[in-house]
Amino acid sequence: MNKVSDLVLEVVRELGSDQENKALVNADLETPLFGRNLDSMGIVFLVTDLEARISEEWDLAITLADERAMSQNTSPFRSVKTLTQYTQTLLDEAKTSA
Amino acid sequence: MTDWLTHLQSFADKPAIVDERGTFDYHELVNQIQSFRRHLSKTIDAGQVVAILSDYNFYAVALFFALYEKQAVIVPIVSTRQAEIDKRLAVVDADWVLELNGETLNMTPFASAESHSSQPMINALRTQKEPGLVLFSSGSTGEPKGMVHNLARLVDSVQGKKPKQLNMLVFLMFDHIGGLNTLLNSLAMGARIVLVQARDAEAVAKLIEAHRIHVLPASPTFLNLMLMAKVHERFDMRSLKMITYGTESMPESLLQKLKKAFPKTRLLQTFGTSETGIAQTTSRSSASLEMKLDDPRVQTRVVDGELWLKSDTQIMGYLNAPMDDFTEDGWFRTGDLVEVSEDGYLRIRGRIKEMINVGGEKVLPAEVESVLFELDLIADCMVYGAENAITGEMVCAQIVLAPQADPKSVRRLLRQHCRARLSRFKIPARIEFVDQTHFGDRFKKKRLS
Numbered sequence: 001m002n003k004v005s006d007l008v009l010e011v012v013r014e015l016g017s018d019q020e021n022k023a024l025v026n027a028d029l030e031t032p033l034f035g036r037n038l039d040s041m042g043i044v045f046l047v048t049d050l051e052a053r054i055s056e057e058w059d060l061a062i063t064l065a066d067e068r069a070m071s072q073n074t075s076p077f078r079s080v081k082t083l084t085q086y087t088q089t090l091l092d093e094a095k096t097s098a
Numbered sequence: 099m100t101d102w103l104t105h106l107q108s109f110a111d112k113p114a115i116v117d118e119r120g121t122f123d124y125h126e127l128v129n130q131i132q133s134f135r136r137h138l139s140k141t142i143d144a145g146q147v148v149a150i151l152s153d154y155n156f157y158a159v160a161l162f163f164a165l166y167e168k169q170a171v172i173v174p175i176v177s178t179r180q181a182e183i184d185k186r187l188a189v190v191d192a193d194w195v196l197e198l199n200g201e202t203l204n205m206t207p208f209a210s211a212e213s214h215s216s217q218p219m220i221n222a223l224r225t226q227k228e229p230g231l232v233l234f235s236s237g238s239t240g241e242p243k244g245m246v247h248n249l250a251r252l253v254d255s256v257q258g259k260k261p262k263q264l265n266m267l268v269f270l271m272f273d274h275i276g277g278l279n280t281l282l283n284s285l286a287m288g289a290r291i292v293l294v295q296a297r298d299a300e301a302v303a304k305l306i307e308a309h310r311i312h313v314l315p316a317s318p319t320f321l322n323l324m325l326m327a328k329v330h331e332r333f334d335m336r337s338l339k340m341i342t343y344g345t346e347s348m349p350e351s352l353l354q355k356l357k358k359a360f361p362k363t364r365l366l367q368t369f370g371t372s373e374t375g376i377a378q379t380t381s382r383s384s385a386s387l388e389m390k391l392d393d394p395r396v397q398t399r400v401v402d403g404e405l406w407l408k409s410d411t412q413i414m415g416y417l418n419a420p421m422d423d424f425t426e427d428g429w430f431r432t433g434d435l436v437e438v439s440e441d442g443y444l445r446i447r448g449r450i451k452e453m454i455n456v457g458g459e460k461v462l463p464a465e466v467e468s469v470l471f472e473l474d475l476i477a478d479c480m481v482y483g484a485e486n487a488i489t490g491e492m493v494c495a496q497i498v499l500a501p502q503a504d505p506k507s508v509r510r511l512l513r514q515h516c517r518a519r520l521s522r523f524k525i526p527a528r529i530e531f532v533d534q535t536h537f538g539d540r541f542k543k544k545r546l547s
């Protein structure tokens with residue numbers, strides 16, 4: 001897809017290797033996250049790592065887990081794909097307002 | 099002359115106080131107290147509220163005890179920020195402001211000098227003809243609280259100590275309960291007190307070496323700054339017989355690091371609050387965070403894991419706050435969570451206010467900090483809670499890296515290390531690398547929230 005999906009996949013795979021979860025180590029865009037491969041704590045770690053990486057790579061501060069994320073019709077944490085899309089949306093907003 | 103002054107007089111030409119001007123013996127101290135007292139006699143009455151604006155030096159100590167002899171209510175103010183000074187003067191409704199410039203004393207009437215404070219606690223002290231002391235809380239949350247102590251009781255509590263040949267470093271002074279306690283105890287024993295001017299690790303280490311200091315009272319945050327500056331490798335600190343630590347939780351692994359850096363020094367935990375005074379304690383050992391409060395003047399209870407204290411030296415009350423933390427029968431709820439061992443030792447787990455609630459599971463910062471301090475890559479750290487939409491709160495850590503560490507690899511190493519040592523909900527989710535953790539001017543960590 002693009003650089004954002006690469007970064008999301010990298011963070012997901014890294015977390016997978018830390019948690020010894022094969023599905024996450026071999027993750028692709030369709031890999032399900034919350035409810036299947038990650039519980040709430042898992043999502044918290046994934047999201048904070050992703051935020052940190054985004055800040056390192058692009059010097060942009062975004063908050064992926066907030067009320068807005070929780071109230072989306074489709075949870076951003078459902079799969080790698082939904083997380084990538086939601087991250088992209090927030091990044092676009094952050095860039096325009098920056 | 100009070101018993102206290104007679105007691106100080108008995109140490110005659112033993113060295114009492116060392117500051118940047120030099121060494122003053124007990125005889126000189128008593129003379130200076132008497133001289134200030136005569137000077138104050140013309141203007142200041144017993145029961146008046148008198149603020150002292152000064153640094154930590156010999157003359158300030160003498161002035162403090164001159165006011166004690168005068169039965170004044172003393173308000174020590176060390177801050178140099180005018181707004182803060184004004185706020186405190188207003189809270190105490192001061193009668194006089196005394197400023198020291200060397201040995202020169204400037205006295206300025208503050209309120210209408212004729213009218214005495216109508217504050218009931220101050221009235222009570224005046225009626226009982228006893229000196230008072232107003233201390234302010236550090237104000238980590240909200241307005242600093244003005245606490246009224248009966249100073250006669252605090253001074254009486256240290257009398258009857260056996261004289262000792264000790265060189266004490268006094269880090270904080272009479273504007274802080276721990277500092278006052280060290281000062282009073284040291285004087286009661288006829289010790290030699292070295293006052294710290296520049297409060298950084300390097301300067302303190304130099305003083306320890308130069309004055310062959312035996313006892314260093316400090317906070318865990320400051321002791322870690324000493325380790326980070328590696329002062330124990332660069333200065334001769336073999337004179338140190340004892341390091342006492344208190345005012346905030348000591349992470350277990352930091353204690354072990356200190357034990358390694360100062361193998362011949364006893365490490366003793368002190369415990370006290372501005373509200374109750376400092377209790378006498380004994381640590382189970384230098385390597386242990388377990389301690390006993392063995393002080394005949396202090397009673398303890400543990401209620402729902404929280405330590406409650408009742409002491410002879412507790413405050414009369416607050417000038418600007420309700421007595422919410424005291425029960426009706428006079429117990430002070432310290433806000434500290436403790437574990438009690440079978441043989442009655444206490445171990446402080448942390449502050450109730452600092453508890454982090456991760457999806458219903460409770461985490462205390464000190465436990466996580468202790469695990470982080472086990473890593474040599476980490477020079478300093480501070481753990482705190484932040485809001486999180488998924489779990490309510492999450493554990494966050496600010497990390498000061500050791501010089502050789504690379505932040506990119508550390509994040510993962512740190513998580514791996516924590517996974518092996520902590521339940522999952524306790525592992526820091528947000529990790530931030532900083533140059534310095536945040537602490538106040540009394541070297542106590544200020545946790546973000």
